[in-house]
Amino acid sequence: MATKHILIVPGDGIGQEVTAVGKKVLDKIAAKFGHTFTYDEALIGHVAIEATGNPLPDESLEKMRKSDAVLFGAVGHPKYDNDPSAKVRPEQGLLKMRKELGLYANLRPIKLFDELLGASSIKPEILKGADILFFRELTGDIYFGEKGRKNDGDTAYDIAEYSRYEVERIARKAFEAARTRRKKLCSVDKANVIETSRLWREVIQKIAPEYPDVEVEHQFVDATAMLLIKDPRRFDVVVTANLFGDILTDEASQIAGSMGMLASASVGDGTGVYEPIHGSAHDITGKGVANPLASILSAALLLDISFGMKAESEAVINAVDQVLKAGFRTRDIADQQTPADKILGTEAMGAEVMKHL
Amino acid sequence: MATKHILIVPGDGIGQEVTAVGKKVLDKIAAKFGHTFTYDEALIGHVAIEATGNPLPDESLEKMRKSDAVLFGAVGHPKYDNDPSAKVRPEQGLLKMRKELGLYANLRPIKLFDELLGASSIKPEILKGADILFFRELTGDIYFGEKGRKNDGDTAYDIAEYSRYEVERIARKAFEAARTRRKKLCSVDKANVIETSRLWREVIQKIAPEYPDVEVEHQFVDATAMLLIKDPRRFDVVVTANLFGDILTDEASQIAGSMGMLASASVGDGTGVYEPIHGSAHDITGKGVANPLASILSAALLLDISFGMKAESEAVINAVDQVLKAGFRTRDIADQQTPADKILGTEAMGAEVMKHL
Numbered sequence: 001m002a003t004k005h006i007l008i009v010p011g012d013g014i015g016q017e018v019t020a021v022g023k024k025v026l027d028k029i030a031a032k033f034g035h036t037f038t039y040d041e042a043l044i045g046h047v048a049i050e051a052t053g054n055p056l057p058d059e060s061l062e063k064m065r066k067s068d069a070v071l072f073g074a075v076g077h078p079k080y081d082n083d084p085s086a087k088v089r090p091e092q093g094l095l096k097m098r099k100e101l102g103l104y105a106n107l108r109p110i111k112l113f114d115e116l117l118g119a120s121s122i123k124p125e126i127l128k129g130a131d132i133l134f135f136r137e138l139t140g141d142i143y144f145g146e147k148g149r150k151n152d153g154d155t156a157y158d159i160a161e162y163s164r165y166e167v168e169r170i171a172r173k174a175f176e177a178a179r180t181r182r183k184k185l186c187s188v189d190k191a192n193v194i195e196t197s198r199l200w201r202e203v204i205q206k207i208a209p210e211y212p213d214v215e216v217e218h219q220f221v222d223a224t225a226m227l228l229i230k231d232p233r234r235f236d237v238v239v240t241a242n243l244f245g246d247i248l249t250d251e252a253s254q255i256a257g258s259m260g261m262l263a264s265a266s267v268g269d270g271t272g273v274y275e276p277i278h279g280s281a282h283d284i285t286g287k288g289v290a291n292p293l294a295s296i297l298s299a300a301l302l303l304d305i306s307f308g309m310k311a312e313s314e315a316v317i318n319a320v321d322q323v324l325k326a327g328f329r330t331r332d333i334a335d336q337q338t339p340a341d342k343i344l345g346t347e348a349m350g351a352e353v354m355k356h357l
Numbered sequence: 358m359a360t361k362h363i364l365i366v367p368g369d370g371i372g373q374e375v376t377a378v379g380k381k382v383l384d385k386i387a388a389k390f391g392h393t394f395t396y397d398e399a400l401i402g403h404v405a406i407e408a409t410g411n412p413l414p415d416e417s418l419e420k421m422r423k424s425d426a427v428l429f430g431a432v433g434h435p436k437y438d439n440d441p442s443a444k445v446r447p448e449q450g451l452l453k454m455r456k457e458l459g460l461y462a463n464l465r466p467i468k469l470f471d472e473l474l475g476a477s478s479i480k481p482e483i484l485k486g487a488d489i490l491f492f493r494e495l496t497g498d499i500y501f502g503e504k505g506r507k508n509d510g511d512t513a514y515d516i517a518e519y520s521r522y523e524v525e526r527i528a529r530k531a532f533e534a535a536r537t538r539r540k541k542l543c544s545v546d547k548a549n550v551i552e553t554s555r556l557w558r559e560v561i562q563k564i565a566p567e568y569p570d571v572e573v574e575h576q577f578v579d580a581t582a583m584l585l586i587k588d589p590r591r592f593d594v595v596v597t598a599n600l601f602g603d604i605l606t607d608e609a610s611q612i613a614g615s616m617g618m619l620a621s622a623s624v625g626d627g628t629g630v631y632e633p634i635h636g637s638a639h640d641i642t643g644k645g646v647a648n649p650l651a652s653i654l655s656a657a658l659l660l661d662i663s664f665g666m667k668a669e670s671e672a673v674i675n676a677v678d679q680v681l682k683a684g685f686r687t688r689d690i691a692d693q694q695t696p697a698d699k700i701l702g703t704e705a706m707g708a709e710v711m712k713h714l
């Protein structure tokens with residue numbers, strides 16, 4: 001029986017709707033397993049800009065630092081997307097959070113629930129059994145290097161940067177994880193063109209001998225984008241840089257049937273942050289149709305990784321599985337065979353999961 | 358009846374095998390349509406390094422400049438991939454060729470031959486009718502910016518750069534192409550994080566009003582990587598930066614069943630270069646199993662774009678279609694239904710195509 005303080009950071013768009021459901025699940029777990037979870041909320045993204053002018057107010061950051069874990073939603077707003085010259089942007093809050101909390105390792109497990117085999121655009125016989133764990137580096141690369149304009153604004157530049165130290169710490173996490181799984185590590189880079197990728201490959205080659213039980217391969221990012229779809233089962237653990245990880249994990253969401261199913265954990269030096277890999281999805285915001293399962297599964301990751309509560313985490317995953325087995329779907333994971341009365345909105349899907357807890 | 362001088366640049370690995378077949382097809386077309394095609398050969402990549410120490414000898418570049426079109430193979434060798442600190446690399450030859458010839462627009466048409474509907478890992482009902490034309494910018498971005506090491510080699514950096522002018526000229530080519538097709542243009546960037554992407558989006562927004570008949574959308578690269586698999590038919594023309602284009606077009610090759618089917622045209626200020634999008638594939642080099650259809654279809658693009666020979670180009674595409682209809686496959690596009698005697702090697706596949714010319 002543990003006492004933990006959880007910070008809820010819904011952010012923008014459907015972040016609000018799905019995080020509310022994730023929190024309910026945490027509450028139910030606390031009651032069932034006799035833990036005491038206390039909660040607070042904090043602002044980030046567009047909602048924070050509206051309220052304070054700052055996409056990550058100091059108060060939010062302080063609360064994050066003091067909490068035992070953060071359940072995060074999403075950030076983003078079409079307003080800024082249509083205005084490339086906006087100086088203050090929701091995403092700055094997200095990036096600052098990652099940097100300030102030292103969240104250098106973003107874990108994105110891609111695993112298909114058997115019941116969703118039909119929901120993907122990829123053939124079931126290609127998908128069946130696919131189980132990939134991505135380690136995306138999260139505090140370096142072109143995301144955090146200097147960027148700006150030259151020549152009276154007519155030329156834009158972004159600097160990508162990696163140090164050996166940054167590559168090594170994420171690589172070690174990936175090697176360790178591979179050891180507990182199928183013992184295969186695929187490191188993804190573009191070492192035939194990019195210098196940061198060459199450093200990346202050097203570091204992986206250098207530390208690989210310390211993990212002789214792990215089979216290592218190097219793939220170029222373009223080939224990987226192709227292989228993920230062609231033969232997802234060939235991958236076990238994948239480790240890659242921030243930008244490549246961003247692209248490849250969104251792509252890989254199709255392996256899991258829908259982005260609405262995928263949770264992620266960002267960990268590093270301090271408080272861990274748990275969030276769906278989907279974005280703020282303003283096109284469906286407020287309609288009550290967003291899939292809450294990614295937030296629920298983020299709560300499961302939070303229980304496992306930040307609190308070491310394996311049984312609690314498994315109870316959540318199991319509940320999701322039961323609900324899918326019972327035939328319930330949100331719109332994004334429904335297919336032609338799903339009867340209309342089994343297609344649920346955000347809250348109703350949350351309520352079904354709660355029944356199995 | 359025209360007289361044209363074509364430079365054959367096979368490069369490395371299977372580049373040699375497939376380009377030989379592409380050349381035969383060009384020869385047959387010349388004979389059939391009464392043209393005079395003369396040929397020369399030039400070195401690039403690993404084979405050029407072995408012969409001269411230089412991945413793109415001046416002599417090769419001179420020959421390229423003087424020819425009416427270049428039929429290109431591939432570059433690359435595992436030797437350099439395993440040695441990230443190698444100073445001279447095959448890919449430098451390719452990048453130098455692109456830069457020196459001003460090949461800023463790389464066209465990659467992704468279209469599925471109906472007969473290959475089953476060969477893809479994506480479901481036929483998702484794929485049927487998909488037809489995408491990618492415009493990948495080819496002489497800017499992180500490929501060509503300054504790169505190097507700092508802190509005694511412990512930190513690596515790469516600078517990505519774009520000027521308005523560079524974005525505008527590729528964007529205009531994409532807009533013009535969209536006009537001749539379904540009038541939809543998707544511009545792909547990462548404007549929520551990257552400054553070069555913000556410039557990119559600004560330029561597209563600025564020139565869009567000049568093409569009021571073209572419907573423009575902006576997508577983030579991560580979302581695009583997902584949407585390409587989830588719903589490929591939503592795309593018509595896609596325009597994007599060098600690195601994103603590299604990744605997305607390899608991924609999109611799965612829409613066409615196999616990378617072995619995809620041709621590309623690189624055009625700009627001078628001589629156009631035509632090449633398969635696949636690489637040097639040293640794992641199958643010398644085995645005679647490489648799919649020559651991408652090189653044959655590159656020859657078709659060459660005839661169409663550099664020589665304006667529409668009928669000749671269509672004759673080639675039609676011959677490929679006939680061969681596929683007759684059930685012939687190379688290994689990469691065969692499926693469980695393909696009888697063993699219909700699975701052909703590189704030369705036999707080339708010979709089948711020739712029969713239909």
Ligand SMILES: CC(C)[C@H](C(=O)O)[C@@H](O)C(=O)O
Pocket residue numbers: 075076091094246277279549550579
């Ligand atoms: C919102 C955006 C800045 C973010 C990223 O690119 O990291 C998102 O796509 C993600 O993957 O968490």
Ligand SMILES: CC(C)[C@H](C(=O)O)[C@@H](O)C(=O)O
Pocket residue numbers: 192193222432433448451603634636
């Ligand atoms: C070989 C490599 C440098 C090249 C690239 O990245 O441009 C290749 O992947 C391509 O797409 O033509």
